[in-house]
Amino acid sequence: MATNGLNLVYAIKDGAGISIEDVDSGSKCGCFCPACGEPLVAKKGTKVMHHFAHHSGSTCEYGYETSLHLMAKDILSRTKKITIPAVYVEFPDSDRSPQLYRAAQEIAIDRVVLEARYDNFIPDIALYVGSKVLFVEIYVTHAIDSSKLERLKREGISTIEINLSKKDRMITEQELRDILLKVSDEKTWKYNVIADKIATKIYTLSELKNLDDGIYVNNCPVKSWLFGKNINADFVNDCRECAFCYKYFFTHEEEGDIIRSLLCAGKERIAEIEDVNIPTEKRLPKRNAEIEAWKNNRIDKRICPLCGARLINRCSRYGCFLGCKNYPRCTFMAYRDAETGQRKMKV
Numbered sequence: 116m117a118t119n120g121l122n123l124v125y126a127i128k129d130g131a132g133i134s135i136e137d138v139d140s141g142s143k144c145g146c147f148c149p150a151c152g153e154p155l156v157a158k159k160g161t162k163v164m165h166h167f168a169h170h171s172g173s174t175c176e177y178g179y180e181t182s183l184h185l186m187a188k189d190i191l192s193r194t195k196k197i198t199i200p201a202v203y204v205e206f207p208d209s210d211r212s213p214q215l216y217r218a219a220q221e222i223a224i225d226r227v228v229l230e231a232r233y234d235n236f237i238p239d240i241a242l243y244v245g246s247k248v249l250f251v252e253i254y255v256t257h258a259i260d261s262s263k264l265e266r267l268k269r270e271g272i273s274t275i276e277i278n279l280s281k282k283d284r285m286i287t288e289q290e291l292r293d294i295l296l297k298v299s300d301e302k303t304w305k306y307n308v309i310a311d312k313i314a315t316k317i318y319t320l321s322e323l324k325n326l327d328d329g330i331y332v333n334n335c336p337v338k339s340w341l342f343g344k345n346i347n348a349d350f351v352n353d354c355r356e357c358a359f360c361y362k363y364f365f366t367h368e369e370e371g372d373i374i375r376s377l378l379c380a381g382k383e384r385i386a387e388i389e390d391v392n393i394p395t396e397k398r399l400p401k402r403n404a405e406i407e408a409w410k411n412n413r414i415d416k417r418i419c420p421l422c423g424a425r426l427i428n429r430c431s432r433y434g435c436f437l438g439c440k441n442y443p444r445c446t447f448m449a450y451r452d453a454e455t456g457q458r459k460m461k462v
């Protein structure tokens with residue numbers, strides 16, 4: 116989208132930013148373009164939205180964007196706060212949907228700096244919060260590109276993007292104010308340090324499992340832990356929807372993308388992002404209790420917890436039990452202890 120056609124609603128007067136609504140109409144408004152410095156005319160008629168035009172009649176390439184940066188900086192400097200978007204942890208190259216880590220929240224800002232160099236970056240706006248810095252980028256024509264995103268990750272600077280690229284008209288001060296200070300779809304994390312750290316920590320704690328024949332995972336830690344012996348898993352039926360599977364590694368072959376290995380956090384019992392903050396000695400019993408409940412629930416529904424097939428009533432000379440329909444391929448069985456009446460499971 117070209118922004119040449121979009122005029123300014125925010126300008127510079129007496130060295131400070133000012134809204135079109137706060138100046139007199141006409142060329143005596145005493146305002147200047149924040150991008151090129153040319154004098155501006157305030158057009159406050161009744162037909163079109165109030166705006167500034169360059170006195171010379173020139174179209175100014177960066178005028179609109181620069182005026183938005185200035186307007187955002189002024190709003191943030193005056194209010195000393197911003198509502199930061201909800202933080203989601205994402206796991207690309209897996210079937211996991213983004214997990215909410217923290218809801219959107221209002222934070223206090225100590226200092227706001229406009230378009231100043233910060234190490235290798237010139238962010239539209241830098242916000243200082245205590246000892247931390249966070250960037251705000253306003254996207255009208257150019258989104259943050261992948262190389263800049265990589266550098267932000269390397270430097271560990273959380274960055275919010277305000278996406279105004281779909282708005283084909285001028286943004287008023289009130290609109291920008293609402294976007295900055297309220298929860299808004301236009302405002303998202305382009306990069307968030309905490310989300311990145313959590314994902315990295317989970318990846319680090321996960322095991323790299325290679326897939327035999329492109330399907331089988333040897334010694335599935337979840338099944339081993341469930342049934343007390345080494346059992347293989349298969350990618351399609353077990354891993355793909357498993358709570359412990361975090362990433363697949365694709366190897367491209369002629370017939371398409373083939374998954375060759377995956378990252379599995381089953382051994383560490385990390386099924387949710389909050390698990391990374393629980394010490395291992397507490398995490399294991401928590402998950403063990405859950406998995407016992409899960410196994411019992413499956414059996415109550417007559418579903419084999421080992422392979423997913425139906426459980427059916429069988430009897431032998433030792434007594435009656437629930438056995439897997441897949442027997443002998445699956446040897447799972449559940450029965451009641453003759454003395455205590457408690458449920459026992461065997462594979």
Ligand SMILES: [Zn+2]
Nearest residue numbers: 148151175178
């Ligand atoms: Zn200009």
Ligand SMILES: [Zn+2]
Nearest residue numbers: 419422439445
């Ligand atoms: Zn079974």
